[in-house]
Amino acid sequence: MNIQINELVKTFRKGENTIPAVNHLSSTVRDGSFTAVVGKSGSGKSTLLNLVGGLDRPDSGEIIIDGKNVAALNRRELSVYRKTTVGIIFQSFNLIHHRTAQENVELSLAFNGITGRKRKEKSKALLESVGLGERLDHLPNELSGGETQRVSIARALANDPHVLLADEPTGNLDSSTSHEIMQLLQRLNKESGLTIIMVTHDRETAEIVSDHLIQLKDGAIMDEKIR
Amino acid sequence: MNIRDLIKIGFSNLWQTKLRSILTILGVVIGIGALSSMISFGTGIQKNITDAFKNNDLFTSMNVTAAKIGMDDIQHPDPGRIRDAMKEKKAPLNDSTLELIRNVEGVAIAHPEIILPCKLVMGEKNTSTRAQALPAAMGKYKPYKDLMAGTFLLSDTGRQMVLSWETMRRLGYVCIDDKQNKLSKKDSSENRILVNADTMIGKKLFLVAATIDVKKVMKNPFAMMNGAGEEAFSEDSTVFTLTGILKRSGPFGSGDIKGGAVIPAKTASEIPTLGFSSIWDILSPGKDENQYSSIYVRVGDIQEMGRIRKEIEDMDMHVFSISDQLEEIKRGFLIMDSILGAIGVVALLIAALGIINTMVMSILERTREIGIMKAIGGSDREIKTIFFVEAGSIGLIGAIFGLLLGWLFTRVATLVINNYIVPDDEVAVDLFYFPIWLILGAIAFSILISLAAGLYPAARAARIDPVKALRHD
Numbered sequence: 001m002n003i004q005i006n007e008l009v010k011t012f013r014k015g016e017n018t019i020p021a022v023n024h025l026s027s028t029v030r031d032g033s034f035t036a037v038v039g040k041s042g043s044g045k046s047t048l049l050n051l052v053g054g055l056d057r058p059d060s061g062e063i064i065i066d067g068k069n070v071a072a073l074n075r076r077e078l079s080v081y082r083k084t085t086v087g088i089i090f091q092s093f094n095l096i097h098h099r100t101a102q103e104n105v106e107l108s109l110a111f112n113g114i115t116g117r118k119r120k121e122k123s124k125a126l127l128e129s130v131g132l133g134e135r136l137d138h139l140p141n142e143l144s145g146g147e148t149q150r151v152s153i154a155r156a157l158a159n160d161p162h163v164l165l166a167d168e169p170t171g172n173l174d175s176s177t178s179h180e181i182m183q184l185l186q187r188l189n190k191e192s193g194l195t196i197i198m199v200t201h202d203r204e205t206a207e208i209v210s211d212h213l214i215q216l217k218d219g220a221i222m223d224e225k226i227r
Numbered sequence: 228m229n230i231r232d233l234i235k236i237g238f239s240n241l242w243q244t245k246l247r248s249i250l251t252i253l254g255v256v257i258g259i260g261a262l263s264s265m266i267s268f269g270t271g272i273q274k275n276i277t278d279a280f281k282n283n284d285l286f287t288s289m290n291v292t293a294a295k296i297g298m299d300d301i302q303h304p305d306p307g308r309i310r311d312a313m314k315e316k317k318a319p320l321n322d323s324t325l326e327l328i329r330n331v332e333g334v335a336i337a338h339p340e341i342i343l344p345c346k347l348v349m350g351e352k353n354t355s356t357r358a359q360a361l362p363a364a365m366g367k368y369k370p371y372k373d374l375m376a377g378t379f380l381l382s383d384t385g386r387q388m389v390l391s392w393e394t395m396r397r398l399g400y401v402c403i404d405d406k407q408n409k410l411s412k413k414d415s416s417e418n419r420i421l422v423n424a425d426t427m428i429g430k431k432l433f434l435v436a437a438t439i440d441v442k443k444v445m446k447n448p449f450a451m452m453n454g455a456g457e458e459a460f461s462e463d464s465t466v467f468t469l470t471g472i473l474k475r476s477g478p479f480g481s482g483d484i485k486g487g488a489v490i491p492a493k494t495a496s497e498i499p500t501l502g503f504s505s506i507w508d509i510l511s512p513g514k515d516e517n518q519y520s521s522i523y524v525r526v527g528d529i530q531e532m533g534r535i536r537k538e539i540e541d542m543d544m545h546v547f548s549i550s551d552q553l554e555e556i557k558r559g560f561l562i563m564d565s566i567l568g569a570i571g572v573v574a575l576l577i578a579a580l581g582i583i584n585t586m587v588m589s590i591l592e593r594t595r596e597i598g599i600m601k602a603i604g605g606s607d608r609e610i611k612t613i614f615f616v617e618a619g620s621i622g623l624i625g626a627i628f629g630l631l632l633g634w635l636f637t638r639v640a641t642l643v644i645n646n647y648i649v650p651d652d653e654v655a656v657d658l659f660y661f662p663i664w665l666i667l668g669a670i671a672f673s674i675l676i677s678l679a680a681g682l683y684p685a686a687r688a689a690r691i692d693p694v695k696a697l698r699h700d
Binding site for chain 1: 228229231232239243273595596598599600601602603604605606607608609694697
């Protein structure tokens, strides 16, 4: 299912000034594509991702996924959207530090109403699929950066989302670990047909891994390439 | 997310901040401990008194008098008011009115109340008490139906006597029962002996009636005070056989209120002329011969009290009943419980502030975690519920340990009261009572207060903006 973004606007207030973070942005993200959003710091990449991820609301415009306008969903509908339609991974991993790798993945499943053995088995399978079968009971601070991001990916995939949103997923990782994570994301995109929207400042990597590149400047699309 | 998971998360979050959680719970423990022990004191006193009333069937008893004389007149006699009441005197109390009362539907038993001050002599010991003349039929009712030894009066004639446990003690015999199986220091110092009540049945004792001619006394009451007027008194001694011993009354029991000895109704009339036969006589001297000063009525069913009372009043008689005082007593208890409860509630409210503080702190510390939960699909309601579970758990755990603390406190207080305040020859008292409604009520109240304390923090947590929360350090 395609993601249709129409005339999306998001502004932030800073004192008496209004700063446009996303400025009348329109684009279509194809189903199954690996879209990379690049741009300098403050260009509106993360804001765009937060809007598509239903974490934030636009001032105007539309984000149509599966016939629904995410921008028009109420708070309750947004939480359902976040747990069923999208999975999000962050630069700073955002795992709950006092929960083990498996418990972090389980939490996502629990919010979707999955209980008992099914939850245990699915969380274990997800962690095994990202190569962490031996690290189920480890706390985030007992894992390396790459491993932590893999847990984060497993958690994001827990509820079989249509879209995986990745906000600078390798920003806190060294180059070899970054490479591993990128390979993992590519595998997910190619093997499972998962639509991925990744925000990164690393244009070089973005050009390698993506088939749809959006370059932002001051909240608007400066350049867009589809392969 | 199902409720089990929410509870699990709530508890796990509390466990994350053990020390703070324990300190917050401790506040609730103290609050509930204070509240429950205060209320248990109120209910304990109430239970002791109502039990004592019930054990003596006071709720189903009434006294019928010719003039309107109430509890206040007994406690604080006012001759002026009594004189006025006498002027309003209604129907006379005699055998025919007694028969009328007996015929009222629902009246189980009615008999003239005759109580005579007397001295009892058993061996070398003697004691002053009041002997109550009762029909043998009273043996069917409390406290006469269940004796510790012997039997109640077998007939309305003969020289049979039933004594209270307390009277036996004053006569030098401490009867062994489940509350006392050894002599207290006071008993030993007063040369009392420990006996099995059964061995005392059949013993002879003398009833010495000090008769007073009220008319002579009333002619010149001041002569009595000066030691003159002795001609108004005379003494007469009658031999009786001890047929039964009443059980020891409880700490709030009426004990010897009406009399420490019971003798058959007809036998009492054979004992030389009595100056007055009951408290009603003292309050209403000058009644005619062949009239009773009061008639004691016991009804079969407490629900019938109102109707029977009205029927007797319609006969132009006045009815006094302890149950009249019941509403007033209940109101008194309610006020006492409210005051005691209020002190406990204040303690609990302070604990509630502690809960609010803990929860708000917890939100500040866990802002990012709340953001993560929202990002992975946690709804406002689920976030709110997690915080409610945390607040409710504080209330529940606090209530359980608070009740335990309250109960322990009351046990210690009871121990201290019985060992240092109640004389060692008196029945041990338990002034505290933890009925099931108090236990469940305290738990429910604690959870309710805690949930109320969690309202604001939970709402605040639910309102958190996930984007801002995820940026929070």
